[in-house]
Amino acid sequence: MTGTLQNESLTKSLVFLRILIGWHFLYEGVIKLFNPDWTAFAYLATAQGPFDWLFISLTNEAVIGWVDTLNMIALIFVGITLIMGFYEKLGALAGIVLLGMYYFAHPPFPWLEQVNVEGSYWFVNKNLIEIAALWVLYQFPTGFYFGLGYLKSQRINTAKTPQL
C-alpha cells in the first residue's frame, strides 16, 4: 500500500515536471511564431566549440529560413506533447535533440569565452539539466495518469473488461 502511494506521488511529481518543461518549450515556440522578425541567425553565427562549423553553416541564406521554421515547429511540438501527455516519448526525444543542439552551439566549456550567459557554468548548464530531466520523462511516461494517454488507456481498459 505504501509502495503504491509512493508510486502515485512520484507519478504526480513526474507529471508536474512534464508540464513545466512542456510549458517552457511551448511558450518559446509561440513567442517565435508570432514574432515575424525572430531568427536564430545571431545565435548560430556566434556558435563556438567543436561543432561551430555545423551551426555556422546553418546560417546560409538558403537554409536559415528552414532552420527557423523547423526550430519553431519542434518547440511547439515538444510543448504540446508534454502538456497534453500524448506521444510524450517522441516529444521528450525531440526536446533532447533540440536542447542538445543548443548545448553544443554554445557549450559551457572552460576554454571557450562565455557570451550572453546569465550565470556561471562549468560543463553543466541549464540546457544539460533539462536534457537529463527529459531523459527521465522519456523513460517514465505519465500520460496514462494525466493526459490524453489516460483516455486511451481507459478505452483499452473498458474494451478489455467484460461487462458484468
Add this chain to the structure above:
Amino acid sequence: MKWTRRDVLKGLGGLPILGSIWWAGTANALVKSKDRSEILEQLKIQPSLTSALPEIGGAPIRIGIIGFGIRGEQLCRALGFATQDWLEEMKLEEELTGNTQLQEFLDQEKLNIQMSAVCDVFDVKAEHVIASFSTPEHTVKRFTTYQEMIHSGEVDAVIIATPDHWHAPMAIEALNNNVHVYVEKPMTHTIEETYQLQEAAENSEALLMVGHQHRQTLSFKTASDIVEKGVLGHVSMIQTFTNRNDDNGAWNYDIHEKANEQTIDWDLFLGSAPKIPFNKNHFFRWRKWWAYGSGLSGDLLTHDYDRLNCVLGMGIPSSITASGGIYTHNDGRNVPDVLQVNMEFPDFSTGSSQPKGKEKGMTFTYSATLGNGFNRPTILMGHDASMELGNNLTVWPDGGSTKYAAMLEEEKMKPNVPIYHYNPGANMPDAVSSATSQYFADKGLMWTYIDGVRVNSTFLHLREWLSGIRNGGTMSCGIKEGFEEAISAHMTGLAYKLGRRIDWDHKQQQIVPIEGINFDEVLLSST
C-alpha cells in the same frame, strides 16, 4: 464510450494549460509588436537607402597618386588596386582569423580608371606602386614633383595623401590646372591656405572632394532623418570622443628598414616646413609634429566634427575653447595626446517640442586621449531623446521629454529602453583586425552596409568623386564642407596653443583677430 468527470479532468487537464500558454504567448508578442508600431508611427523614421550614381563612362579616368603611405595605399585599394604584399597578408589572415577583407576587395565593383602616375619622395614606395599597379598596356609613370605630374597632361585627377602641410599647395596647383582633386583631411594646414584653396576650388572647372569618407555611411543619413523629424527634440549637447591606446593609434608607425637619405628626398618632404637634418622619425611619424601635421585637432577631431556636420549641418562654431597636453606619450612629439574641446553654437537648434524661444543653442564637445582605449560612444542629447551615433543608431527617450510625456506616462516608453535601433549589419559577424580598425569601424568611418553587405565607405566616396568627374554633380564633401572642417580644426589648434577662446565672425567669414597675434604663425609653431 461515456466520459466521466474524472476522465475529462485527467485526460484533458492539459488543454487549459496549453490554451493559457498559447494565449499568453500570442498576447505578449502582439502587444510588443503593437507598442513598437505605435512608437515607430510616432517617430516616422525612414531608414535610408543608397542613392544610385550615374555610371563612370567614357575613357578610363587617369589617376595620379601623390603619397603612397598608409592612407595612400588604403585609397588605392578602395580604387581596386592592391599590392601583392597586402593580398598575401590578407589571404593568410582569412585562413587564420576568418578576416573577410580580401573577399570584399575582390567583390568590389571595378571602377573605370587607370592608375597612371605616382609621386612619392620615398623611392621604395614609388617603386612599389609601379611594380604593383602597372599593367601590360600601361606602366605607371613616376614623377619627382607634383608640379610635373599635374602639368604632364597624363593625369585627369590626383589623389593627395601626403602630410598635411602639402595638402593645399598640391590641391591648389591641380585645381588651377583643371585637374580633379581628392584630398585627405584636414584639407589645409593653415588659415591662409584655407581661403586660397576655397578660391581655387570655386574658380576651377575641376572637382574637389575632401576625404571624409564617412559621409557615405548609410546610418548617418538615417540619423539626419531622425534629427530632422524632431525625434530627439532640441539637442543642446553633443559628446564625441577619441580613445586609443596603442602605438598605431598614437601615430608611432613602423620605420621602414630601407629608409635613408639616399632613398628619401628629404628636402622635398620638408617643403615649407622648418629645415632640419634628415630624421626618419619625423618622416614616418609626421602626425606628431605641428610642422607637418595637426595632431588630434586636425587628424581626429575633424572626423567627429564632420560626422556631425554631415548629420546636422551646423557649420562653423561661434567660438572654441580647448585644453590638454602631452600626458601619455612623452616621446619628443609636440602635438597634444590628450585634448578637450568645446565648440559653441549659440544660435543653432534642431527644433523644439517646448514653447517657442525656450530652447536655442548647442555645445559640441570633443574629448580625446591616446592613453586609454575605453570606448566612449558619440551621443546626441536632446530634450526628448538621446541618440548614439555610429554604424548603428540607438535612440532612447528622455524621462523628462515633453514630446513623449504621454507615452512615458502609460509606460509604452521607458527611459532606459531604446525606442529605435538601426543596425544595417545585424546579420554580419565582423572580423576586425586591430584596435585602431575597431575604433574607426565603431564610428562608421571604415565601412557602411548596403542591403546587409559590408561596403568600404572610402570606395563609395571615391566612386562619387569619379562619377562627378564624368557626369557633374555636387560633391558630398566639397569645398564648403572642407572649408568648415578646416577652419574648425584650425580654431581648435589655436585655442589649444594660445590657451584662450577663439571666435568666428559669421558675417565677415573670418576668425576674430587678436591684436599682436599672427594665427598662422601660431599654428605652425612647435609649441
